[in-house]
Amino acid sequence: MGAFAGKASLDAAGFGLYPWGMHIGIIGGGFSGCLLAVQLLRRAPVGTAITIIESGDALGRGAAYGTVNPEHLLNVRAGNMGAFPDDVRNFHAWLSASGDPSPASAFMSRMRYGEYVGHVLRAAVAEQAGRVPVSLVTGVARALHPGAQPAVGLEDGRRLVFDRIALCFGNLPPGPPPGLTDAARNSARYLHDAWKARGLDAIPAHGDVLIVGSGLTMADVVQSLVSRKHSGKINVISRHGYVPNRHETAKPMTMERPTSGLRALFRDFRRAAQAAPSTGHDWRDVVDAFRPWTIETWRRLSSAERRRFLRHVRPLWEVHRHRVAPAIADTLTSVRESGQLTVAAGRIVSIDWKDGAFGIMVRPRGEEGLRHLASSWIVNCTGPQGDYSQTTNPLVRTAVEAGAIRPDPLQLGLDVSDDCAVIDAKGVVSPNIFAVGPPTRGAFWEITSVPDIRRACAQMAETLLKS
Numbered sequence: 001m002g003a004f005a006g007k008a009s010l011d012a013a014g015f016g017l018y019p020w021g022m023h024i025g026i027i028g029g030g031f032s033g034c035l036l037a038v039q040l041l042r043r044a045p046v047g048t049a050i051t052i053i054e055s056g057d058a059l060g061r062g063a064a065y066g067t068v069n070p071e072h073l074l075n076v077r078a079g080n081m082g083a084f085p086d087d088v089r090n091f092h093a094w095l096s097a098s099g100d101p102s103p104a105s106a107f108m109s110r111m112r113y114g115e116y117v118g119h120v121l122r123a124a125v126a127e128q129a130g131r132v133p134v135s136l137v138t139g140v141a142r143a144l145h146p147g148a149q150p151a152v153g154l155e156d157g158r159r160l161v162f163d164r165i166a167l168c169f170g171n172l173p174p175g176p177p178p179g180l181t182d183a184a185r186n187s188a189r190y191l192h193d194a195w196k197a198r199g200l201d202a203i204p205a206h207g208d209v210l211i212v213g214s215g216l217t218m219a220d221v222v223q224s225l226v227s228r229k230h231s232g233k234i235n236v237i238s239r240h241g242y243v244p245n246r247h248e249t250a251k252p253m254t255m256e257r258p259t260s261g262l263r264a265l266f267r268d269f270r271r272a273a274q275a276a277p278s279t280g281h282d283w284r285d286v287v288d289a290f291r292p293w294t295i296e297t298w299r300r301l302s303s304a305e306r307r308r309f310l311r312h313v314r315p316l317w318e319v320h321r322h323r324v325a326p327a328i329a330d331t332l333t334s335v336r337e338s339g340q341l342t343v344a345a346g347r348i349v350s351i352d353w354k355d356g357a358f359g360i361m362v363r364p365r366g367e368e369g370l371r372h373l374a375s376s377w378i379v380n381c382t383g384p385q386g387d388y389s390q391t392t393n394p395l396v397r398t399a400v401e402a403g404a405i406r407p408d409p410l411q412l413g414l415d416v417s418d419d420c421a422v423i424d425a426k427g428v429v430s431p432n433i434f435a436v437g438p439p440t441r442g443a444f445w446e447i448t449s450v451p452d453i454r455r456a457c458a459q460m461a462e463t464l465l466k467s
């Protein structure tokens, strides 16, 4: 355990009750965990203590900003990546202050952003100079014990007791692609988690690679392969074959608060996107204009409408809403045009490993029959696991099994109340365990990127400090 400042907040016997005031435990030290700590530091009275439990070796990085490839870029412009809802330009100001001349419209490297998040936390801790101590516990949380004094069990056997706990464990690691046999899973040539640093190092430059999934993670992997001068074929397959669109220069527009149901909303959206060029805009400006209304609209939809959205609209929404930086889009275009990269739409039925190669059975989209594909390497880019009962994250898995938390009905995250308190298997809302960021996606939908999480962290700090 390391204390950032002031007196260590945990007793010498190891993780007993904090004797002076409220002790808040934050599980996960990625963007959400760090920014929640910062927002708490801004508001907490003397006597409050904060402990961050993080399994990795750095704070503020997480899956998104822990990349070691400087060519992995943010998909939001620097001018809107500030860590604070009341200072969205803060990241750009930090860049400028450190001598970086990049404009606010630039898409900076995610590594650099990780540095910034670490800086924001350190600066907030230093400003408080021990008034509110912040401690770091490095370790894997693997059990959640609800109760009047909720506790966290660590993998090494330690038990930490708190007054309030905030779950900030981010997106879950990906699940396996469909029909993956044990032989395929155990092959060293199957790379399960594309976000693992240096995982792609094992692939030889001439190796043919199948990427399963065609979203933002795929774009990262293709960029990494291109950076290392990969010359082998890269085949991409996903159910719809949609690839993220590119960012263009934004010409902001506003949208009136939508009040219609899903069907009418979708129709109005299409019309607005088609009409956008006549007013000097394009569809991207329409998508961005909807942003202030996304959470409110999601919360207004009935559960049947939410399901319909996920079934029919989600794949299209993802590639229009979560766009890639122009440099990444250029890479994708150039490898597609050269014939090195192909993107196909189809449903994978099985993946087996035999005689030194993968055999993949695919039902191409719109066809009845199956086709056989072969590949020497497979990279799983299917995105975060949605089914919380199947995850490999030990804390989430054991807490779901013990009934301390439950998945939301759409399997997008955790079931939470309006103020993000977790709901247990019996439907009881926890008085002292809360979730922040991606795990609350079922309740808010648009809650996975910085502009949404920074607001959620400020609100959660208020909630946690209520007596």
Ligand SMILES: Cc1cc2nc3c(=O)[nH]c(=O)nc-3n(C[C@H](O)[C@H](O)[C@H](O)COP(=O)(O)OP(=O)(O)OC[C@H]3O[C@@H](n4cnc5c(N)ncnc54)[C@H](O)[C@@H]3O)c2cc1C
Pocket: 027, 028, 029, 030, 031, 032, 033, 053, 054, 055, 056, 061, 062, 063, 064, 065, 073, 074, 075, 076, 139, 140, 141, 142, 168, 169, 170, 171, 195, 220, 393, 394, 395, 396, 436, 437, 438, 448, 449, 450, 451, 453
């Ligand atoms: C590859 C990628 C790129 C992205 N790019 C952008 C972008 O450009 N712009 C943008 O706005 N958003 C982006 N996002 C969205 C991203 O989800 C958020 O920006 C943000 O990083 C989420 O932060 P988080 O702290 O909730 O989760 P994470 O960053 O995933 O952090 C969770 C932390 O919890 C720790 N943890 C998990 N389980 C345990 C446990 N059991 N015990 C201890 N520690 C644990 C993990 O080690 C990790 O450090 C990206 C996401 C990804 C995956």
